[in-house]
Amino acid sequence: MKEPQIRCPHCAWKPRAESRWICTPACGTEWNTFWTGGVCPGCTRQWENTQCLACGKVSPHKDWYHYPEGEGQARIRRKRVPATA
Template structure:
């Protein structure tokens, strides 16, 4: 059983998986982990629709970092 219950989060370009590092910076000067708030700055509440990968530097829409649905499909395919 390799099924995961949590959402898989990784870069859609290079598949880097975010840790809890506060890599992302807002124009208000705040630095935080954008995946802890789904792309919303905790200080000024600005929503950032795109998230840049610190490894490959590709800017991708925030929701494209979440891969739970793709993982569920893969589990179904592997289970049959």
């Protein structure tokens, strides 16, 4: 399985290992949100949206992941399996 590229959907900024997000106004934990898929390690809150540290825009966390194949970002292809009873 290929690793997705992580970058801001707006400005294409790539988070670094030392980038930190803060869980606020909840518990105040600082961590790298891409290591946990948007889950705060302090209070286990799932953050649906992630703010870009470069341009300041907020985007859905999943929109940050760009998979090498299939260009279009929010397009998830599912194989349709006919339901067999």
